[in-house]
Amino acid sequence: xxxxxxxxxxxxxxxxxxxxxxxxxxxxxxxxxxxxxxxxxxxxxxxxxxxxxxxxxxxxxxxxxxxxxxxxxxxxxxxxxxxxxxxxxxxxxxxxxxxxxxxxxxxxxxxxxxxxxxxxxxxxxxxxxxxxxxxxxxxxxxxxxxxxxxxxxxxxxxxxxxxxxxxxxxxxxxxxxxxxxxxxxxxxxxxxxxxxxxxxxxxxxxxxxxxxxxxxxxxxxxxxxxxxxxxxxxxxxxxxxxxxxxxxxxxxxxxxxxxxxxxxxxxxxxxxxxxxxxxxxxxxxxxxxxxxxxxxxxxxxxxxxxxx
Amino acid sequence: xxxxxxxxxxxxxxxxxxxxxxxxxxxxxxxxxxxxxxxxxxxxxxxxxxxxxxxxxxxxxxxxxxxxxxxxxxxxxxxxxxxxxxxxxxxxxxxxxxxxxxxxxxxxxxxxxxxxxxxxxxxxxxxxxxxxxxxxxxxxxxxxxxxxxxxxxxxxxxxxxxxxxxxxxxxxxxxxxxxxxxxxxxxxxxxxxxxxxxxxxxxxxxxxxxxxxxxxxxxxxxxxxxxxxxxxxxxxxxxxxxxxxxxxxxxxxxxxxxxxxxxxxxxxxxxxxxxxxxxxxxxxxxxxxxxxxxxxxxxxxxxxxxxx
Numbered sequence: 001x002x003x004x005x006x007x008x009x010x011x012x013x014x015x016x017x018x019x020x021x022x023x024x025x026x027x028x029x030x031x032x033x034x035x036x037x038x039x040x041x042x043x044x045x046x047x048x049x050x051x052x053x054x055x056x057x058x059x060x061x062x063x064x065x066x067x068x069x070x071x072x073x074x075x076x077x078x079x080x081x082x083x084x085x086x087x088x089x090x091x092x093x094x095x096x097x098x099x100x101x102x103x104x105x106x107x108x109x110x111x112x113x114x115x116x117x118x119x120x121x122x123x124x125x126x127x128x129x130x131x132x133x134x135x136x137x138x139x140x141x142x143x144x145x146x147x148x149x150x151x152x153x154x155x156x157x158x159x160x161x162x163x164x165x166x167x168x169x170x171x172x173x174x175x176x177x178x179x180x181x182x183x184x185x186x187x188x189x190x191x192x193x194x195x196x197x198x199x200x201x202x203x204x205x206x207x208x209x210x211x212x213x214x215x216x217x218x219x220x221x222x223x224x225x226x227x228x229x230x231x232x233x234x235x236x237x238x239x240x241x242x243x244x245x246x247x248x249x250x251x252x253x254x255x256x257x258x259x260x261x262x263x264x265x266x267x268x269x270x271x272x273x274x275x276x277x278x279x280x281x282x283x284x285x286x287x288x289x290x291x292x293x294x295x296x297x298x299x300x301x302x303x304x305x306x307x308x
Numbered sequence: 309x310x311x312x313x314x315x316x317x318x319x320x321x322x323x324x325x326x327x328x329x330x331x332x333x334x335x336x337x338x339x340x341x342x343x344x345x346x347x348x349x350x351x352x353x354x355x356x357x358x359x360x361x362x363x364x365x366x367x368x369x370x371x372x373x374x375x376x377x378x379x380x381x382x383x384x385x386x387x388x389x390x391x392x393x394x395x396x397x398x399x400x401x402x403x404x405x406x407x408x409x410x411x412x413x414x415x416x417x418x419x420x421x422x423x424x425x426x427x428x429x430x431x432x433x434x435x436x437x438x439x440x441x442x443x444x445x446x447x448x449x450x451x452x453x454x455x456x457x458x459x460x461x462x463x464x465x466x467x468x469x470x471x472x473x474x475x476x477x478x479x480x481x482x483x484x485x486x487x488x489x490x491x492x493x494x495x496x497x498x499x500x501x502x503x504x505x506x507x508x509x510x511x512x513x514x515x516x517x518x519x520x521x522x523x524x525x526x527x528x529x530x531x532x533x534x535x536x537x538x539x540x541x542x543x544x545x546x547x548x549x550x551x552x553x554x555x556x557x558x559x560x561x562x563x564x565x566x567x568x569x570x571x572x573x574x575x576x577x578x579x580x581x582x583x584x585x586x587x588x589x590x591x592x593x594x595x596x597x598x599x600x601x602x603x604x605x606x607x608x609x610x611x612x613x614x615x616x
Contacts (some may be wrong), residue, residue, distance in 0.1 A: 018565070034476060034494070035469040042464065089429060094421035113402035114475050117425065118468050121397060121432065124464030128436045133454035141448035147455050148440035155433030156350065160426050161343040167422050168342060186342070193343070 004063040009298035016059045020080060023073040027130055040121035041111045042126070046084035049102035053299075054079045057202035060295045061220055065210020075134045075146060075205045078127040082154050083198060085123035088116050090163060096253070100160075103248035124154070137209060145208050153197035160192025170257045183265050187230065196228035203227070219285050223296065226282035231303050233275040236261040238308070239282035240268065246308045279304045312371040317606035324367045324384070331381040331387060335438055349419045349427035350434070354392035357410035357556075361607075362387045365510035368603045369528055373518020382444045383454060383513045386435040387479065390462050391506060393431035396424050398471060404561070411556030432462070445517060451515050462506035470502025478565045491573050504536035511535070514596070517599035527593050531604065534590035539611050541583040544569040548576065554616045587612045
């Protein structure tokens with residue numbers, strides 16, 4: 001049954017994860033040719049795990065504009081391919097050097113570094129291939145718009161730029177002398193690029209697919225903006241307070257790296273209340289949509305109460 | 309003056325390189341924000357070097373269908389961004405581990421590994437961003453088709469798959485027992501994926517931009533197929549006979565890695581004559597276009613006589 005029939009967030013998220021995973025499985029390459037090792041690595045790192053929040057945002061925003069399930073699932077798959085590629089590359093020894101991801105060995109531990117680099121590269125290409133195909137939307141202008149927006153969100157002015165900032169932040173030691181306000185500004189910008197851009201794409205993809213009027217797209221972008229920030233603050237909180245077993249990855253990484261985070265700057269208490277405020281603010285942007293946006297409103301609550 | 313006014317290949321190639329480089333420079337990010345290091349690495353590795361053969365193929369095929377210079381130059385830039393990204397990632401220590409590229413330190417030597425991985429990732433995203441923008445072509449169906457074809461050519465069923473095969477070939481030792489015919493089949497397939505797919509995209513991009521009739525697009529694909537193979541055979545020859553100073557990179561890499569190449573299987577003499585035959589065959593596919601295809605015909609000759 002389609003996502004629009006769900007009234008509660010958690011079953012809706014589970015449905016979105018399962019349906020998107022099935023679509024991803026169909027879209028991912030498989031075969032037994034010589035290069036199949038890279039297909040396996042792509043499947044290993046993109047299937048069988050993750051909350052699929054980004055996929056949920058695509059599907060939930062698509063229900064607001066009566067977009068077909070197939071269109072929404074293909075776009076949800078594309079964004080999850082980009083997300084998976086970014087995790088593979090971020091986990092590499094030259095980057096964050098993480099051995100575990102989603103409770104299993106990270107891609108370069110399971111395969112090797114070269115295969116991990118290639119699997120990430122191919123997942124990025126696959127995302128754009130999927131968006132550009134006619135099955136994603138009958139109107140090629142919509143497909144071109146999706147490609148443009150995802151490329152912007154994923155590239156140097158989005159996710160990759162944010163990851164660069166993040167790596168540089170680890171190697172800089174001048175944070176202690178920054179005024180707190182400056183640090184908050186810098187870290188907010190980092191987050192907006194590193195994770196916010198993809199979350200914004202996820203939340204506005206339904207509006208692009210549904211050719212929504214500009215004010216509705218802007219409302220979804222505002223929701224995504226506040227929600228993305230809340231999401232990152234909670235990520236920082238979980239890095240301090242979370243359970244490595246539940247998270248499926250190591251904690252205390254930021255503190256060990258001496259990295260400024262929302263928690264190191266604001267403290268646990270203020271960080272927690274700031275995340276809560278942002279989640280409420282995010283939900284408030286959805287007023288124009290009324291009841292059909294209930295799932296997205298609940299998602300904002302989930303983002304700040306999640307434990308992994 | 310536009311490419312169509314050139315009669316001789318070498319000045320035409322120089323023009324294509326210069327005009328594409330100017331376009332790439334405009335399209336690449338610049339700025340002085342915190343993440344500018346990745347902008348610099350993108351510029352370092354994509355500007356100021358390379359023959360720009362792929363760009364030439366786009367521009368030359370576009371002149372056959374009276375495509376605007378702006379459209380062709382943007383597509384040429386996109387393909388050169390993908391080519392540059394692939395070289396950055398191929399040069400990484402975990403892959404081919406090359407310290408030099410186009411006569412200067414490779415990206416990870418000039419910057420660092422993390423920055424090189426990110427610069428490659430961002431260049432790939434930039435290629436699709438450029439293709440999807442309205443300035444590339446007024447018809448969104450053409451833009452979506454370009455994105456789809458480039459994504460296929462660059463991904464797991466194209467360039468990335470070929471690089472995977474290439475890496476696995478280095479670590480396998482069973483080549484000596486293969487029959488020569490099998491080896492030639494395997495190595496031809498590897499080449500078709502690793503370099504052939506992008507060359508095919510370059511040669512057929514003009515037909516996509518010009519909405520050419522199917523038989524003309526097929527003729528260009530056939531040209532690209534034979535020319536791509538000739539190109540790779542000459543690459544193998546240059547790895548044995550070439551001058552490292554002229555090439556701007558180390559030679560004898562394949563022999564040192566114990567890798568099967570067209571030269572190791574066919575011998576110098578037969579490899580050289582095979583490349584020549586393929587170049588003639590490539591040019592023959594261009595008969596339907598008559599005189600306007602002269603530059604592409606000359607390009608086939610250049611590919612087999614080039615010294616770098």
